[in-house]
Amino acid sequence: MAGETPADAATPAGVGGQCIYLAVALDVPLPGLFDYSHDVPVPPGTRVLVSFGSRRMVGMVWARREAPAIDADRVKPIEAVLDDLPPMPDDWMRLADFAAGYYHRPLGEVLLPILPASLRKPSAYLGPRAAGGPVRRADRRPGRAAHGGLAHPGSAVAVEGDAAVDAVPVVPELTDEQSAAWQALRTMTAADAAPGVALLHGVTGSGKTELYLRLAADVLATGRQVLLLVPEINLTPQLEQIVHGRLGQAAVMHSKLSEGERLRAWLRAARGQAAILLGTRLALFVPLPRLGLIIVDEEHDTSYKQQEGLRYSARDLAVWRGHDLGVPVVLGSATPALETWRRARRGDYRHVILSQRALAQPLPEVRLIDTRRAQLEQGFTPQLLDGLAACLERGEQSLVFLNRRGYAPVLRCASCGWVSQCPRCTAYTVLHRHPGGRHTLQCHHCGDCTAPPRACPDCGDQDIRPMGRGTQRIEEFLGERFPGARILRIDADATRRKGSAEALFSKVHAGEADILVGTQMVSKGHDYARLGLVGVLDADTMLFAQDFRAPERLFAQLMQVAGRAGRRVGGAQVLVQTDYPEQPVYQALRAHDYARFAEAALAEREELGLPPFSHQALLTAQARHLREALAFLAEARSLAQALPEGAALRIYDAVPLRVVRVANIERAQLLVEADGRGALHRLLRPWLAEVHALAQGRPVRWGIEIDPQEI
Template identity: 45%
Template sequence: MAQIGQILVDVPTMQTNDPYSYAIPAELEHQVQVGMRVVVPFGRGHRLVSGVVVGLSDVTNFDGQLKPIETVLDLAPVLNSELRQLADWLATTTYAFRITCIQTMLPNLLKTQPKRQVQPTETLTPAEMATYFPEGAPRDFDTSKLDATTLAGLLKLQRAGKVEVVYDVKNKAAAKTTTGVTPALTPAKLREIAATVSKRAPKQALLLTYLAQMTGDSAQAQTVVAKRAGVTPAVIATAADKGWLKKSTLEVYRDPFHQPVKPSQPLELNAEQRTAVTAITQAIDAQHAQNFLVEGVTGSGKTEVYLQSIAQALQQGRTALMLVPEIALTPQMVNRVKARFGQRVAVLHSGLSKGEQYDEWRRIDRGEATVVVGARSAVFAPVENLGIIIMDEEHESSYKQDENPRYHARDVALWRGKYHHCPVVLGSATPSLETRARAAKGLYTRLVLSKRAKAQPMPTVHVVDMREQLKQQGDSDFSEPLMTAIKERLKRHEQVVLMLNRRGYSSFVMCRDCGFVLKCPNCDISLTLHMDSHSMKCHYCGHEEPIPHVCPNCHSRKIRYYGTGTQKVQQALEKLLPTAKILRMDVDSTRRKGAHERILRQFGQHRADILLGTQMIAKGLDFPNVTLVGVLNADTALGLPDFRASERTFQLLTQVSGRAGRATKPGEVFIQTFNPDHYAIQLAQHQDYERFFVTEMHIRHQGNYPPYYFAVQLTASHEEEAVAAKAMYQIVAALKQGLSPAAIILGPTPKAIARVKRKYYYQVVVKYKQEPQLRPVLEQIRQAAQIPARHGLSVTIDSEPMNFM
């Protein structure tokens, strides 16, 4: 009986979670494996599409003639059993299609069609070498040009570990391969030839002597041989022609760690840290899927708790996965983990080149890296035998993906913890209300670190009422107390961190005669002035246009800049403090690869006095010489129409305050605000998380918001507002018909920013406690949305949204 493959196909216009049956050609039988990517003919036009093998069988329900698989894209599966199960769970919980979830898990390089080569390993026999590599070099793995017999043979060799596929990518950070050199003769024969070489060719003699000293059969890079032997590539080429050496292709590992890291030793723990490590390591030893919340004030030594817990997992021969919320935090955390665990560490985040990401992914897949550190998508790293999963700064909203599949990394981490029977550690100074509420219910074990690790005092926090400052000194970004404190730190050669949660030069441009505000033509939002590029930019769609000097509406020249941004603050600081060295860290200044790391390294080496940035500088950074933190406008998030506005403000202020006074020098914080009496600002001043938790939970309870209720947000968008609105009303009708009266349906309403990228957005929010019919109703809505999607109507479902804006 012929073998049949169950294939999930990738057809964007009509997705399905049901696999299609395809015949496996005789020559590929028992070579195709579950988890491989394949190319199959699809539809009446027999167009070729990619897919993933999710099952193999000998029978099918299909009574017609099965189409055969066209070819395979991989010689080995790219998804293991765990990740296939995870994709199924993810599809169910995020209302996404299985194929979308699978693609989310793969590194970028496997989602494209880069050039691929098959190269032999050292175990290949001479006969196999002659058959499959007649030219003696790696061959292109282009399945459209390989005959079925050769492809089947290569599949068998791959399963035996005799060949491997390497991926090449354009614009990569470094060459993927390099030329290798191996001696072709015995050391005695090479020395014999060296003695007879003409005196007019001293370089050849040097090379022969070096080749005679090379040990074993392993190749060395040609560049290394040339340098050590003191010869040029031309001399090596001549030696190859004379049969003294053999050239081969060597793979070059693209190392994302561009700076050497000094090894570190475990630190002495205080009593609270010891209690935390003991509890976590007991769960590791017992292989128990226990979930922990490490609630530690800023500077309480959470990282050391993580590192010593990881060490315990590694000691047992298991692996570790550690998540950090964004690229800005990755360099410092990666360096600490790398300093402790060396070459066993792999790093995964979007700041790496595609080639670096792929190399790291493959090191993990092969089991060469046993500790993985990375941002959100690293939660899908193909790590086997996990002993611990750690999620630092677990409250961060960047752990939630805002496009399909709309997963939260915390949920994926908890799923993987159960799968591997290992503890999951969620760490934060300001846990999300959902996590803290679960700890209060006993679903998570709460471990509290109430003091700073080295017993330093918490920084003194001052709240500056900007309403009073406005009366005294007019419109300024800096209050008098903050500016005095900055000057004092500069005199003492200490460092300052200033946070303003708005990039650009100015919030908007307005005509003082007619009140006209320059808006984005594609979005319902004003354009932001950027002085470095002398342009107006939209922070939603990227639209850019020149700065107007005349009002487009009334042609007045009284056009002025309002609001403030990081660029404008930097210019003001440079005027006020001409001797101070200032570094700016925001999305604009960190676009280039490695920019985060470079800025933080410069600041860490005290090559700047002031680090000015957006919220990316608020978390996780540890600089011993920072004794002053200034928050220029604490109200940025408070005014947003979002139920999490107060929580985000409290978290941000507490986190950024924690950057001050982390070593021996005492720290001080100034929070500038127009709302000094707001409970989020008052409680952040006293770093009182527990009181904030109780206050905010009371407000959430009154408003029927998470964590007391679950929530789902449905959004419809289209270039015509009427089409989006009509779709949303139809969706609301379906929800009301399918759900119980206990479900709270809010909407439909236009979104807070009603138009983005030329599309109008309407939304509805469903709040519920138990709705058994919710999933089938939402599945029905998702399936029905596929046909209108071809005509530009997009419907999205977001389970547990991070905001309702």
């Protein structure tokens, strides 16, 4: 970067004059803040360009110091103040501060990564091509619909190409149950209402989205903004169209947007130009100057939990943000998280129930097909194949659900038992089929991809075959079994390119598919008009998983996919193939009885002292050799036990992860559990400081996760 000069979006530091010390947050894996100097005051929340070691970095001013924490002659001056944006607002700073404290991360690892990437890149402000910085570039290249605000509530705009034309929104009448629920919820959005949280617990197809739209319209009419969170990127286009048609243009944010698209959406929302922000979990951190309502759709979904870096729960932080601002929060789900259900049942949250579908269609019949004595054909029972044929005859759509992508989970030699394994991970490689008939073996953990061997590497037998089924193999079989049917597969492999998921779902909704084959991305949020049958394959794989949350996830997954059926057609069925039809999860599913499942699951967890009746933190360690990771965690455990706060907690032994090795790095974990949240955090604060010191000079990387979702 030698010779580069800051762009005109940056104000260079002056020379001489008063020396002011500033505490600056940087995105580095080190605790604490870093001292820099400047000749004029710089408000907290301002981004600055600084030198850190041999690098230039964008940091954020957190506070002014009376004196530096290090020797004054070691304090470096700020190179430039990035003034193309005003300082971040106080409420945004409070949210980031709370997240850093609760999840025990350095402030810089929270403040900077939650900004659009271009706002934290030094290269965006340096050199002759910086052209005023990313904000001014975005303002010069707004793109379609980047400027302007929201249409007046009640109006609508339909977009055809680049032209906007008036359209009349279709507003369905509410059922009596919906009307009562709406009246209960809208009392929370009144100007004089006490802030709070509501659980909107509605069966699939009960019209939760309609209530979201009406609540949003009430809030928009008062000049306030609405934040609407969804769990999956692939749900965003459909919901965006609905919001656009009823309420006007929304700013949309998710990780598949380009850097420029994300920045423009962020700017529109942060400047108050967009009255609605629709997005996935990262939208939770966008500053909204007039926020009046937060909606978290499918609040139970595990996608709201970030699994890298700051491992936050967007749902939990949404609740905190609503409380901090005095803004109502609505959590919607047909299968609420057990933590949310418990809070609603004990009165912490307002509990609003929709027990019936909005279009007067009954919930689909759920049939459990015992596969223990069934004659299976490529994993299909005769009952399911007959059901698919009957749907085709009636002109209805079917959905075959299998939460396993690829062609087959493993390649196997029948002679010696060899199976395809990743050389870098303790995991099998999955057989994938590609256009033209080419196959590859792919590791779903590290991404390693190789051609399948022509013969068994161990015994040389050429008769190596795929074992088990993925969505690609199911698609192939159904194409052979029903040659006249239009079969469409939607999974992560089929939707890698930008816009491909939206295009595939458009085909489904346009009636251009007879049988839909897919993973969990087809199971939630989508309203299929002609879907008369859902078939579920291999659900039992989650039934006996080691994670205590597996039954909850299985029930939610099956309830969600079952709820796609029969929304607009009568007589719909859900056929679940299982070796264990007597299991409580399946019996509650057959009765569409979430409350029955939830109360039984909570009683079991209370007896075992598991969340939500306890609170957990998970310390993980990674090293080249497992013994190094385990030794590090064993020493960390001893440090925790030696602290006064550790006596009342349950600190378990270090154990390897289920998938021990990923990309030649071996991993282990240490679980800490407490009956009270406060007791857990009182241990973590001093303990993690000792763990940080323990890791110095050792070939180990470590991390802490609060409220872990997978153990």
